[in-house]
Amino acid sequence: MTRNFRTTTALAAALLITTAGASAAQNLTMSSWVPSTHFLHTDFFAPFAAQIAEVTEGRVTVTILPAPLGNPAQHWELARTGVADITWGNFTYEPERFVSLWFAEFPNAGTDAEAQSVALWRTYQAHLADLPVFDGVEMLAVGLFGGGQLHHGATQMLTPADIAGQKFRMGGPIQERLLTELGAVPVAAPATRAYEMLESGVIDGSLHTMESVVNFRLEDALTHHTIFPEGLYDAAFFVVMNSARWDSIAPADQAAIEAIAGETLSATWGRQFDAQNPAATEALAAAGHTIAQASPELIGAVDTIYDAMVADWIVAATEAGVPDPATVLGYYVETYAALTAR
Structure with a gap:
């Protein structure tokens, strides 16, 4: 990796004398797969990069590359192998690797x-x-996006009968199973491909958060929105740094970065979506879109699928090395309930 020396040779020598064992100033590269106009870039990643420089007094800086170094599903491996220093992505773009986290994407x-x-x-x-699956990276944050919903280009999807036979873009095994068991036809593709697939008629609808309909510029193609009060599904995301690069950072600077990462950065991720989703819903309603609650029949059908998903995941997660999956899910549910009760 390229190192960025911003000091003179004399000053660098002085720093080496006065900070024994500390790493030299360095620039980290970040690969991101959303456009620079997306709110995750402008309101989350760019400010986080600026914070890293601030809290380390310029000793550690981050350059967000102008183009991604791979497709979204490759970004964990890009960080783990050191092709990029920092990346982000969706855990279940690699579903077999991250069975342990499937529970976070359930209805x-x-x-x-x-x-x-x-x-x-x-x-x-x-x-x-x-768990060994997380070896090779330093986890900087995780995040969810506040509940994905069901969107269609031509008509409202309120009951299981409405959904049957319709082709929907989806992004992972949880969504695939939901759609299949509801009688729909799942079509796997990242959200970045939704527009072209809708325009070409490959799909009839797509699964997204409300903000994603706006931020991926799908509002002309998706005009009917079905809302599930606790979310139809979710997506679990990571922000990670290559472990070797993390270890090369001086302990004091590691501590400074840890103070703005972890739970703090995860909460910041969530706040971005909590601001974006209602704003998008308001904008879509003002544009004349149809926004309706899922029928009790449809919610009941999804609840039945959820129960089966949990039972199957406990078996799969146990086989993947999670010691007590039921406790993991229970801990998440109880923690979420306690946080929302505040």
Whole structure:
């Protein structure tokens, strides 16, 4: 990795004398796969990069690359192998690797993204951080997005009968199972491809948060929105740094970064979505979109699928090395409930 020396040779020598064992000033590269106009770039990643420089007094800086170094599903591996120093992505873009976190994407995970994200961080720290699957990276934050909903381009989806046979874009195994068991046809693709697939007729609808409909500029293609009060599904995200690069940072600067990362950064992630989702809902309603609550029949059908998902996940997570999956899920649910009760 390239190091960025911002001092003169004489000053660098002085620093080496006065800070024995400390790492030299360094620049970290970050690969991100959303455009620079997306709110996650402007309101989350860019400010976090600026904070790192501030709290380390310029000894550690972050350059967000102008283009991603791979597709979204490759970003964990890009960080783990050191191709990029920092990356972010969705855990279940690699579903077999991250079976331990499937529970966070189940239906009814909640619609308070800040509370969700903090609950997931605490669950990760308490029950999952020591699993071998997380080796090779330093976890900087985790996050959820406040409940994904169901969106269609032509008509309202209120009952299981409405959904049957309709083709929906989805992004992971939880969404795939939901759609399949509701009688829909799941089509796997990242959110960044939704517009072209809708325009070409490959799909009839797509699964997104409300903000994603606006931020991925899908409002002309998705005009009917079905709302599940506790979310139809969710998506679990990570922000990670390559472990070797983390270890190369001086302990004092590691401590400074830790103070603005972890639970603090996870909460910040959630707050972004808590601001974006209601604003998007208001904008879509003002544009004349149809926004309706899912029928009790549809919610009941999803609840039945959820119960089966939990039972199957406990078996799969146990096989993946999670010591007590039921306790992990219970800890998340209880933590989220306590946070939202405040």
